[in-house]
Amino acid sequence: MxxxxxxxxxxxxxxxxxxxxxxxxxxxxxxxxxxxxxxxREKPGLAFMDLVKQDTSAIKDAAREIRNDSESFLILGIGGSALGPKTILEAMSPMHNLRKTPRVFIYDNVDPVTFENVLSLIDLDKTTVNVITKSGSTAETMSSFMVLYEKLKGRSGKVVATTDPEKGYLRQIAEADGFSKTLPIPPDVGGRYSVLCPVGLLLAEVAGVDCDELLxxxxxxxxxxxxxxxxxxxxxxxxxxxxxxxxxxxxxxxxxxxxxxxxxxxxxxxxxxxxxxxxxxxxxxxxxxxxxxxxxxxxxxxxxxxxxxxxxxxxxxxxxxxxxxxxxxxxxxxxxxxxxxxxxxxxxxxxxxxxxxxxxxxxxxxxxxxxxxxxxxxxxxxxxxxxxxxxxxxxxGINPFNQPSVEMSKNFTYGMMGRDGYEAQREEVEKARGRVTCWRL
Amino acid sequence: MxxxxxxxxxxxxxxxxxxxxxxxxxxxxxxxxxxxxxxxREKPGLAFMDLVKQDTSAIKDAAREIRNDSESFLILGIGGSALGPKTILEAMSPMHNLRKTPRVFIYDNVDPVTFENVLSLIDLDKTTVNVITKSGSTAETMSSFMVLYEKLKGRSGKVVATTDPEKGYLRQIAEADGFSKTLPIPPDVGGRYSVLCPVGLLLAEVAGVDCDELLxxxxxxxxxxxxxxxxxxxxxxxxxxxxxxxxxxxxxxxxxxxxxxxxxxxxxxxxxxxxxxxxxxxxxxxxxxxxxxxxxxxxxxxxxxxxxxxxxxxxxxxxxxxxxxxxxxxxxxxxxxxxxxxxxxxxxxxxxxxxxxxxxxxxxxxxxxxxxxxxxxxxxxxxxxxxxxxxxxxxxGINPFNQPSVEMSKNFTYGMMGRDGYEAQREEVEKARGRVTCWRL
Missing domain, CATH: 3.40.50.10490 (Glucose-6-phosphate isomerase like protein; domain 1)
Incomplete structure (x- = not known):
C-alpha cells in the first residue's frame, strides 16, 4: 500500500x-x-474513474497477435498518448529495446531526424504501428501516420488505431480502410487521463505486463x-x-x-x-x-x-x-x-x-x-x-478537463500550412515575420 | 552563426x-x-574560459584505443559529469546504442536496477569504464566504481579515470593502481562547466565526433x-x-x-x-x-x-x-x-x-x-x-561557481552510511524517523 x-x-x-x-x-x-x-460525476472528464472496471479482452487479443507477429511496435502519439505508454514501459521494462522484443518505439514529436532513425531501425513487414489520437486531427501524429500509411502499402506490417469509438478523422479512415484494427478511447476520457485505457494498456500487454493488474x-x-x-x-x-x-x-x-x-x-x-x-x-x-x-x-x-x-x-x-x-x-x-x-x-x-x-x-x-x-x-x-x-x-474553481489555450498556436500553424479557413492567421504570421527582424543579435 | x-x-x-x-x-x-x-578572471571558476585552447591529443589517443578495443563504453558520473556527455551523445549520435558501436552507457545514479541492467548488457572483457569525478569523493560515482573495480579483476576491460590532475581519492587510487589511464579535469573547472574538458570530449571522440570542432x-x-x-x-x-x-x-x-x-x-x-x-x-x-x-x-x-x-x-x-x-x-x-x-x-x-x-x-x-x-x-x-x-x-551578486547547500544532505547520508565523524547527523536522522510516524496517510 x-x-x-x-x-x-x-x-x-x-x-x-x-x-x-x-x-x-x-x-x-x-x-x-x-x-x-x-x-x-457531472463533469464529462470524470469518465476516467470508470476505467478500472473495463473489459480488457480485446486489448489482450490485440497484444497477443502483436507479440506473435511483430519485431517492432511503433506508437505514434503525442501528449498523454505518448507519456502514458512511455511511463508504463520504463517502469515495467526498463532499457526495453536492448533487452526484449518486440522492440518498442514511441514517436512523440515531428522531428524528421528521429523519424528517419526509427524508420532505419524497423522492418515494415514486421512492424505494428499503433496510431493514437482521439480526435484524429492531431497534426503531429497524423502527419507521421500519413507517411507510414503510404510506406506500408504492399507490406505486411499492421496498424492498430486507438481513437474515438465513433467520431473523428482517424475513425473515418479506419472504417474506410481494410487493414485497420481499432481500439477505443472511451468518450469523455481526455488524453492526459487516458493511461489506463487502451492508450496505455495495449503497450503494457505488448511489453508483457498484465494490464488487469494495473487496473x-x-x-x-x-x-x-x-x-x-x-x-x-x-x-x-x-x-x-x-x-x-x-x-x-x-x-x-x-x-x-x-x-x-x-x-x-x-x-x-x-x-x-x-x-x-x-x-x-x-x-x-x-x-x-x-x-x-x-x-x-x-x-x-x-x-x-x-x-x-x-x-x-x-x-x-x-x-x-x-x-x-x-x-x-x-x-x-x-x-x-x-x-x-x-x-x-x-x-x-x-x-x-x-x-x-x-x-x-x-x-x-x-x-x-x-x-x-x-x-x-x-x-x-x-x-x-x-x-x-x-x-x-x-x-x-476551474475545469480540469479542457485545454482551451493551446488553440492559438495550432491555428497559427494551420495558417502556415495553408489549411483552408486560416488565412487570417497566416497574415498575422507574415506581419510578425516582418516586424521582428530589427531585434536580433 | x-x-x-x-x-x-x-x-x-x-x-x-x-x-x-x-x-x-x-x-x-x-x-x-x-x-x-x-x-x-579573478574568480577561480572562470577557468572554463581557457578550455577552448586545450591540447586534445591525449583525449584523441584514448578514444582511438577505446574505439578499437571496446564494444561498450560505460561512463560513471553524476551531475555535470553525466549531463555533459549525455548532451553531446544525443545531439551528435541520437539513438546511438541501436545504431552504433561502441555502445555507450551513462550510469548517472545509484539505482541498483539500472546498474544490474547495464551489467547484463556489457561484456566486461570488452568494456572501457570511464569513471568521472573531480574530487573522487562523489558517493554515487565511487560506489558504482567500487563494484566495477572488483568485477574487472582478471578481466581485460579497462578503466579511464577523469579526475583532478593532482588531488583527491580517485587520483590516489589511479596512481596506486596499474591499470588506470587518467585524463585531467583542469583545476578550477567545476562539474557543471566541464563539458568542454575531457569530461565531455572523450565521449565525443568515442562517439565519432571531432572534439576540436566543439572547441x-x-x-x-x-x-x-x-x-x-x-x-x-x-x-x-x-x-x-x-x-x-x-x-x-x-x-x-x-x-x-x-x-x-x-x-x-x-x-x-x-x-x-x-x-x-x-x-x-x-x-x-x-x-x-x-x-x-x-x-x-x-x-x-x-x-x-x-x-x-x-x-x-x-x-x-x-x-x-x-x-x-x-x-x-x-x-x-x-x-x-x-x-x-x-x-x-x-x-x-x-x-x-x-x-x-x-x-x-x-x-x-x-x-x-x-x-x-x-x-x-x-x-x-x-x-x-x-x-x-x-x-x-x-x-x-553571488558566486556562480560554488554549491554550498548540497552539503547537508550529503552529511545526513554519511551519517546513515556510518562514515566516521558524522555521528551527530546519524542521531538527527534517528530523531526524525521517530518523529514523523504520526503524520502518515
Missing part, C-alpha cells in the same frame, strides 16, 4: 514555512464542494480515495496541500522527485497532467520533473538555498527488487565507508537525507512511499495523481 | 509584460561590474561574447533579460524549449548549470527543461493561460539535416491540408506559431536560432550558456 508522509509540510515540523492544521480545516467547505463535483491497483486506490474528508483521503490531502502552498504561501512550483530511474517518465507524465489540467485563468502551480539521487547534483542547490517558491514531492521505493553490494575496496581512502553497504541502501539513504535536509532548512516536502515498482503499484500511482489533480482543479 | 531573437521580450512587441530598453540601460553599471569580474565553435562564441556592452554581446543580453524578468518582473521560472529531439538533454544540461550556479541566498530563477513540439501537448496550456511567472526560450534549428515529405493521402478528411508539406516544415511552423501565440498573449519569450545541430554549433551553445550563467551570477 502506498503511503503519503506529509510531516515535512507542517509547521510543527518545519516551522513557519509549513502549513497549519487550521489551514487544512479552513479548506473543508471548498474540499466538500470539490468532492461533490467528483462524486456527482486492480487503480481500483484499490479508488477505494482509498473515496472518502470526502481530506484527512482520510490521501489524494485529497495531497491536492489540498499543494493548493494551499500555491494560493496561500506563494509556492508556485511543485517538484516531483522519484528515487528510481524507472519512475523518471512518471514525473513527466504527472507534469503534463498537472500543467494542462490546472494552468488556467492565471492560476496553477508549475509541476517540475526531477529524478533522485541524480538531481541532488543538479537541482538541490536551488531547492535548498534558492527562493522559497517550491514544494517537493519525493517518491521513495522501499524494495527496488535488485541490489548490489559495494565491496570493501579502496580501504586507505575517504570512500572506504561505502564498502559493505549496498547501492540500494545508499540510494534510499540519500532520499531520506534529502527529505531531512530540506525540512531542516524549512523547505516543505512530502513523500510517497511505494513498496515496489510493479503493475499494481503503478496503477495506484496513476489513479492517485489523476484524482488528486481533478480534485485540485475543482478547488481552484 | 547562432542568432538571438529577443523581440518578444520587449514592451514594443508584447505590451506591458515586456521589458523596456530603459530597463536594460539602467542595468549597465551592474553589467559593467559583471563584465569586469569575467574579464579580470572551435566555443572559441567562436567566446569571441562574440567578449564585448562589455550588453546590446552587443548576446550572452550578456540573454542573462540581463532573464535577470530583469526575475528581479523586476517576478518571473521566477525560465523555460528552455528546444525544437529538436537531439537537443532534449541540452535543456537538462542548461537547467543544472543555471540551478546550481544561481540558486543562492534566496535568489535564482528556476530553469525548466522542455521539448517542442511535444510539450505543446503537455505544458503549453500552462504557459499560455497559467500565472504570469515564466519566460520561455525557444531553440529553433533551421536545417534539421533530414526531412520527410507528407504524402497526399486521406484527401476526404480534415488532415488533407498536411499532404505535400514536410515534417521539418511542420516542426518549424509549430515553433514559430508558439512564439507568436505566446507573444500575442503577452507572454515574454526569446529564440535562439541554430543553423544546424553539429559539433561546432554545440560548442557555441555550450559556451553561450556558460558565459551567460556566470555573468548572470555576477549580476545577482
Amino acid at each position: 502506498i503511503e503519503l508522509d506529509f510531516a515535512n509540510m507542517m509547521t510543527d515540523i518545519i516551522g513557519e514555512n509549513g502549513l497549519s492544521e487550521r489551514q487544512v480545516e479552513a479548506l473543508k467547505p471548498a474540499a466538500a464542494k470539490a468532492h461533490e463535483e467528483i462524486a456527482s 486492480a491497483g487503480a481500483a484499490r486506490m479508488q477505494e482509498r480515495c473515496s472518502d470526502p474528508e481530506p484527512w482520510k483521503n490521501p489524494a485529497y490531502l495531497y491536492g489540498s496541500m499543494l493548493y494551499l502552498m500555491d494560493k496561500e504561501e506563494k509556492r508556485n512550483i511543485t517538484v516531483m522527485v522519484p528515487y528510481s530511474d524507472r519512475l523518471r517518465p512518471l514525473a513527466e507524465w504527472f507534469c503534463q497532467l498537472w500543467s494542462e489540467s490546472l494552468g488556467k485563468l492565471g492560476m496553477g502551480s508549475t509541476p517540475y520533473p526531477s529524478i533522485g539521487a541524480t538531481d541532488q547534483h543538479s537541482q538541490m542547490q536551488l531547492w535548498m538555498e534558492g527562493p522559497q517558491d517550491k514544494v517537493v514531492t519525493f517518491i521513495r521505493v522501499e524494495d527496488h527488487g535488485a541490489d548490489i553490494t559495494i565491496p570493501r575496496v579502496f580501504k586507505d581512502t575517504g570512500v572506504a565507508y561505502l564498502g559493505g553497504h549496498s547501492l540500494g541502501e545508499l540510494f534510499n539513504a540519500e532520499e531520506e537525507a534529502t527529505e531531512l535536509a530540506l525540512a531542516t532548512a524549512g523547505r516543505p516536502n512530502m513523500t510517497l512511499k511505494v513498496p515496489k515498482v510493479d503493475a499494481a503499484h503503478m496503477g495506484e500511482l496513476f489513479y492517485f495523481f489523476e484524482i488528486a489533480t481533478a480534485y485540485t482543479g475543482f478547488l481552484y | 547562432i542568432e538571438l531573437d529577443f523581440a518578444n521580450m520587449m514592451t514594443d512587441i508584447i505590451g506591458e509584460n515586456g521589458l523596456s530598453e530603459r530597463q536594460v540601460e539602467a542595468l549597465k553599471p551592474a553589467a559593467a561590474k559583471a563584465h569586469e569580474e569575467i574579464a579580470s 572551435a565553435g566555443a572559441a567562436r562564441m567566446q569571441e562574440r561574447c567578449s564585448d562589455p556592452e550588453p546590446w552587443k554581446n548576446p550572452a550578456y543580453l540573454y542573462g540581463s533579460m532573464l535577470y530583469l524578468m526575475d528581479k523586476e518582473e517576478k518571473r521566477n521560472i525560465t523555460v528552455m524549449v528546444p525544437y529538436s529531439d537531439r537537443l532534449r538533454p541540452l535543456a537538462e544540461w542548461f537547467c543544472q548549470l543555471w540551478s546550481e550556479s544561481l540558486g543562492k541566498l534566496g535568489m535564482g530563477s528556476t530553469p525548466y527543461p522542455s521539448i517542442g513540439a511535444t510539450d505543446q501537448h503537455s505544458q503549453m496550456q500552462l504557459w499560455m493561460e497559467g500565472p504570469q511567472d515564466k519566460v520561455v526560450t525557444f531553440i529553433r534549428v533551421e536545417d534539421h539535416g533530414a526531412d520527410i515529405t507528407i504524402p497526399r493521402v486521406f484527401k476526404d478528411t480534415g488532415v488533407a491540408y498536411l499532404g505535400g508539406h514536410s515534417l521539418g516544415e511542420l516542426f518549424n511552423a509549430e515553433e514559430e506559431a508558439t512564439e507568436l501565440a505566446l507573444a500575442t498573449a503577452g507572454r515574454p519569450n526569446m529564440t535562439l536560432k541554430v543553423p544546424k545541430v553539429d559539433a561546432a554549433h554545440m560548442g557555441e551553445l555550450f559556451y553561450f550558456f556558460e558565459i551567460a550563467t556566470a555573468y548572470t551570477g555576477f549580476l545577482y
Whole structure:
C-alpha cells in the first residue's frame, strides 16, 4: 500500500514555512464542494474513474497477435498518448529495446531526424504501428501516420488505431480502410487521463505486463480515495496541500522527485497532467520533473538555498527488487565507508537525507512511499495523481478537463500550412515575420 | 552563426509584460561590474574560459584505443559529469546504442536496477569504464566504481579515470593502481562547466565526433561574447533579460524549449548549470527543461493561460539535416491540408506559431536560432550558456561557481552510511524517523 508522509509540510515540523492544521480545516467547505463535483460525476472528464472496471479482452487479443507477429511496435502519439505508454514501459521494462522484443518505439514529436532513425531501425513487414489520437486531427501524429500509411502499402506490417469509438478523422479512415484494427478511447476520457485505457494498456500487454493488474491497483486506490474528508483521503490531502502552498504561501512550483530511474517518465507524465489540467485563468502551480539521487547534483542547490517558491514531492521505493553490494575496496581512502553497504541502501539513504535536509532548512516536502515498482503499484500511482489533480482543479474553481489555450498556436500553424479557413492567421504570421527582424543579435 | 531573437521580450512587441530598453540601460553599471569580474578572471571558476585552447591529443589517443578495443563504453558520473556527455551523445549520435558501436552507457545514479541492467548488457572483457569525478569523493560515482573495480579483476576491460590532475581519492587510487589511464579535469573547472574538458570530449571522440570542432565553435562564441556592452554581446543580453524578468518582473521560472529531439538533454544540461550556479541566498530563477513540439501537448496550456511567472526560450534549428515529405493521402478528411508539406516544415511552423501565440498573449519569450545541430554549433551553445550563467551570477551578486547547500544532505547520508565523524547527523536522522510516524496517510 502506498503511503503519503506529509510531516515535512507542517509547521510543527518545519516551522513557519509549513502549513497549519487550521489551514487544512479552513479548506473543508471548498474540499466538500470539490468532492461533490467528483462524486456527482457531472463533469464529462470524470469518465476516467470508470476505467478500472473495463473489459480488457480485446486489448489482450490485440497484444497477443502483436507479440506473435511483430519485431517492432511503433506508437505514434503525442501528449498523454505518448507519456502514458512511455511511463508504463520504463517502469515495467526498463532499457526495453536492448533487452526484449518486440522492440518498442514511441514517436512523440515531428522531428524528421528521429523519424528517419526509427524508420532505419524497423522492418515494415514486421512492424505494428499503433496510431493514437482521439480526435484524429492531431497534426503531429497524423502527419507521421500519413507517411507510414503510404510506406506500408504492399507490406505486411499492421496498424492498430486507438481513437474515438465513433467520431473523428482517424475513425473515418479506419472504417474506410481494410487493414485497420481499432481500439477505443472511451468518450469523455481526455488524453492526459487516458493511461489506463487502451492508450496505455495495449503497450503494457505488448511489453508483457498484465494490464488487469494495473487496473486492480487503480481500483484499490479508488477505494482509498473515496472518502470526502481530506484527512482520510490521501489524494485529497495531497491536492489540498499543494493548493494551499500555491494560493496561500506563494509556492508556485511543485517538484516531483522519484528515487528510481524507472519512475523518471512518471514525473513527466504527472507534469503534463498537472500543467494542462490546472494552468488556467492565471492560476496553477508549475509541476517540475526531477529524478533522485541524480538531481541532488543538479537541482538541490536551488531547492535548498534558492527562493522559497517550491514544494517537493519525493517518491521513495522501499524494495527496488535488485541490489548490489559495494565491496570493501579502496580501504586507505575517504570512500572506504561505502564498502559493505549496498547501492540500494545508499540510494534510499540519500532520499531520506534529502527529505531531512530540506525540512531542516524549512523547505516543505512530502513523500510517497511505494513498496515496489510493479503493475499494481503503478496503477495506484496513476489513479492517485489523476484524482488528486481533478480534485485540485475543482478547488481552484476551474475545469480540469479542457485545454482551451493551446488553440492559438495550432491555428497559427494551420495558417502556415495553408489549411483552408486560416488565412487570417497566416497574415498575422507574415506581419510578425516582418516586424521582428530589427531585434536580433 | 547562432542568432538571438529577443523581440518578444520587449514592451514594443508584447505590451506591458515586456521589458523596456530603459530597463536594460539602467542595468549597465551592474553589467559593467559583471563584465569586469569575467574579464579580470579573478574568480577561480572562470577557468572554463581557457578550455577552448586545450591540447586534445591525449583525449584523441584514448578514444582511438577505446574505439578499437571496446564494444561498450560505460561512463560513471553524476551531475555535470553525466549531463555533459549525455548532451553531446544525443545531439551528435541520437539513438546511438541501436545504431552504433561502441555502445555507450551513462550510469548517472545509484539505482541498483539500472546498474544490474547495464551489467547484463556489457561484456566486461570488452568494456572501457570511464569513471568521472573531480574530487573522487562523489558517493554515487565511487560506489558504482567500487563494484566495477572488483568485477574487472582478471578481466581485460579497462578503466579511464577523469579526475583532478593532482588531488583527491580517485587520483590516489589511479596512481596506486596499474591499470588506470587518467585524463585531467583542469583545476578550477567545476562539474557543471566541464563539458568542454575531457569530461565531455572523450565521449565525443568515442562517439565519432571531432572534439576540436566543439572547441572551435566555443572559441567562436567566446569571441562574440567578449564585448562589455550588453546590446552587443548576446550572452550578456540573454542573462540581463532573464535577470530583469526575475528581479523586476517576478518571473521566477525560465523555460528552455528546444525544437529538436537531439537537443532534449541540452535543456537538462542548461537547467543544472543555471540551478546550481544561481540558486543562492534566496535568489535564482528556476530553469525548466522542455521539448517542442511535444510539450505543446503537455505544458503549453500552462504557459499560455497559467500565472504570469515564466519566460520561455525557444531553440529553433533551421536545417534539421533530414526531412520527410507528407504524402497526399486521406484527401476526404480534415488532415488533407498536411499532404505535400514536410515534417521539418511542420516542426518549424509549430515553433514559430508558439512564439507568436505566446507573444500575442503577452507572454515574454526569446529564440535562439541554430543553423544546424553539429559539433561546432554545440560548442557555441555550450559556451553561450556558460558565459551567460556566470555573468548572470555576477549580476545577482553571488558566486556562480560554488554549491554550498548540497552539503547537508550529503552529511545526513554519511551519517546513515556510518562514515566516521558524522555521528551527530546519524542521531538527527534517528530523531526524525521517530518523529514523523504520526503524520502518515
